[in-house]
Amino acid sequence: MPGTRRSSAAEAPSAPDGAERGGGPGRRGTLCSAPVTDGTALADAADETLRPLSRARNASWWNANVEATEENARLRADAELAYSDALADRELFAAVQAARTADRGSLAQRRLDLLQDTMLPNQVPDALRSRIVELEAAVEMRFAAHRGVVGGREVDDNELKRILRSSDDPAERREAWEASKTVGAAVADDVRELARLRNEAARALGHRDWFALSLATDEMDEEKLAATLAAADRVTAEPFARWKHALDERLAARFGCETVDLRPWHYADPFFQEVPAEGGVDLDPLFEGSDVVELGKRTFDGMGIEVDGILERSDLYPRPAKCQHAFCLDVDRAGDVRVLANVVPDARWAETMLHELGHGVYDLGFDEALPWGLRRTHLVTTEATAILFGGLASQQEWLERVLGVTRGEAEELETRLRAARAADLLVFTRWVLVMNGFERALYGDPDADLDRIWWELVLRHQLVTPPEGRRAPDWAAKIHVAVAPVYYHTYLYGSIVALQLRDALAASAGGLVDRPEAGRALQRTLFAPGESVRWDRLVEQASGAPLSVDSLEREVAAA
Numbered sequence: 001m002p003g004t005r006r007s008s009a010a011e012a013p014s015a016p017d018g019a020e021r022g023g024g025p026g027r028r029g030t031l032c033s034a035p036v037t038d039g040t041a042l043a044d045a046a047d048e049t050l051r052p053l054s055r056a057r058n059a060s061w062w063n064a065n066v067e068a069t070e071e072n073a074r075l076r077a078d079a080e081l082a083y084s085d086a087l088a089d090r091e092l093f094a095a096v097q098a099a100r101t102a103d104r105g106s107l108a109q110r111r112l113d114l115l116q117d118t119m120l121p122n123q124v125p126d127a128l129r130s131r132i133v134e135l136e137a138a139v140e141m142r143f144a145a146h147r148g149v150v151g152g153r154e155v156d157d158n159e160l161k162r163i164l165r166s167s168d169d170p171a172e173r174r175e176a177w178e179a180s181k182t183v184g185a186a187v188a189d190d191v192r193e194l195a196r197l198r199n200e201a202a203r204a205l206g207h208r209d210w211f212a213l214s215l216a217t218d219e220m221d222e223e224k225l226a227a228t229l230a231a232a233d234r235v236t237a238e239p240f241a242r243w244k245h246a247l248d249e250r251l252a253a254r255f256g257c258e259t260v261d262l263r264p265w266h267y268a269d270p271f272f273q274e275v276p277a278e279g280g281v282d283l284d285p286l287f288e289g290s291d292v293v294e295l296g297k298r299t300f301d302g303m304g305i306e307v308d309g310i311l312e313r314s315d316l317y318p319r320p321a322k323c324q325h326a327f328c329l330d331v332d333r334a335g336d337v338r339v340l341a342n343v344v345p346d347a348r349w350a351e352t353m354l355h356e357l358g359h360g361v362y363d364l365g366f367d368e369a370l371p372w373g374l375r376r377t378h379l380v381t382t383e384a385t386a387i388l389f390g391g392l393a394s395q396q397e398w399l400e401r402v403l404g405v406t407r408g409e410a411e412e413l414e415t416r417l418r419a420a421r422a423a424d425l426l427v428f429t430r431w432v433l434v435m436n437g438f439e440r441a442l443y444g445d446p447d448a449d450l451d452r453i454w455w456e457l458v459l460r461h462q463l464v465t466p467p468e469g470r471r472a473p474d475w476a477a478k479i480h481v482a483v484a485p486v487y488y489h490t491y492l493y494g495s496i497v498a499l500q501l502r503d504a505l506a507a508s509a510g511g512l513v514d515r516p517e518a519g520r521a522l523q524r525t526l527f528a529p530g531e532s533v534r535w536d537r538l539v540e541q542a543s544g545a546p547l548s549v550d551s552l553e554r555e556v557a558a559a
């Protein structure tokens with residue numbers, strides 16, 4: 001997955017996360033007395049109710065991540081519940097729905113559309129919602145507790161991945177791969193049940209199934225998504241087959257077999273979702289002793305974008321009892337934007353700092369006149385921005401101008417980097433095709449022969465030969481199917497839009513590095529509108545063209 005997810009902080013609902021308790025806190029009286037036809041007044045009142053709850057939720061989320069204590073975990077759960085209670089408010093939801101039809105096409109309408117999408121997944125009936133939440137928690141716990149067995153001893157995921165990355169012993173690799181799937185058998189029945197319950201919830205809310213509901217509340221047109229994924233399939237199929245053929249030859253030589261004998265355990269991770277290390281370029285030596293945070297600041301300075309405020313509020317270095325990942329959080333949609341990171345001087349953290357600061361400058365760029373409810377971003381456009389900036393850390397111009405690598409060395413690296421970027425996109429695109437195709441099938445019929453469907457998709461999109469006679473729920477070993485349903489396509493869209501933005505800025509400003517005009521263009525066309533403009537229109541406005549796979553097609557040709 002490119003970049004770092006910030007879903008927990010974002011407010012895009014991926015599951016019905018709001019308990020319906022009737023009532024709800026805050027200014028319920030005000031909401032109910034607002035005339036239902038006055039969209040602006042209703043949206044204002046809803047903003048006033050949600051704003052402090054959202055802020056408290058974000059602040060508690062930050063605290064729980066910078067210092068994992070039981071007290072902080074409890075405060076976070078309380079704040080989460082208070083916020084989701086407000087989203088579950090039935091009277092407010094009914095008022096929003098009534099006002100929507102009365103006020104088509106205006107800014108007020110836009111605010112109400114987003115309110116409705118945010119609130120809808122929280123309108124699931126009480127009993128059903130509790131069952132979903134409990135089952136999700138149970139599955140997540142089973143994932144956390146489960147250990148595969150290799151060589152007679154229990155090993156964690158890191159050890160399994162280490163074996164698949166580095167072991168030259170096919171028998172050990174096979175054992176590690178099979179061990180990575182045993183969790184699937186342990187949770188498969190529950191994941192099917194989750195899909196049934198989610199479908200029941202979606203139908204109660206007037207949608208075909210959970211797949212359709214997820215897309216609808218995320219402003220994704222299902223037909224368009226299917227067409228775009230089909231196009232992504234078309235433009236990557238041949239370059240991927242070519243790239244994978246070369247990879248398979250190398251693997252066959254390494255493992256002393258024929259390419260037809262290669263099986264899933266010969267690839268470098270349990271799902272073949274990453275490019276094996278030998279296909280990448282190791283930039284770490286270039287970053288030894290560098291100040292990755294300063295490089296980030298220098299990068300944005302060069303584009304005329306100020307990040308000092310974000311850095312002052314951020315928590316950037318490793319510490320005990322702190323979340324080990326990275327994310328950017330807009331606490332109040334009024335300037336309090338922070339990054340959590342665990343920076344060490346290497347290439348990954350250089351990219352991650354640029355990525356997270358990319359989210360941050362987007363959040364700081366909203367037009368000040370926008371109402372609170374529109375001072376937010378769609379996941380596609382914010383991920384695209386973050387991927388765009390993060391990607392600079394492995395591009396020739398940045399390496400030369402910002403990191404100070406000599407021109408000769410940067411040029412020599414660029415050819416290999418371009419091939420590595422293309423391989424990354426190919427492997428990721430083919431993996432998203434598997435995940436999206438599978439989830440469509442899962443929610444279409446949770447009782448289908450999913451084991452067979454999974455391997456058909458893996459063979460077709462990833463060109464990986466299934467082990468002979470294998471009958472096991474290998475799909476259930478992917479934790480995202482259970483706990484982060486129907487979102488993978490968003491990240492593919494983010495990667496594609498990042499390419500479109502890069503190409504558009506190359507044409508209009510000559511690139512990004514040290515180009516303040518590129519910073520100004522992004523600010524004006526992409527950041528300022530917040531969600532006053534729908535994400536797909538915003539992509540068109542910022543990149544000069546609707547989302548298409550043209551940039552992807554050009555990029556993967558270098559693999």
Ligand SMILES: [Zn+2]
Binds near residue numbers: 005006355359
């Ligand atoms: Zn991100």
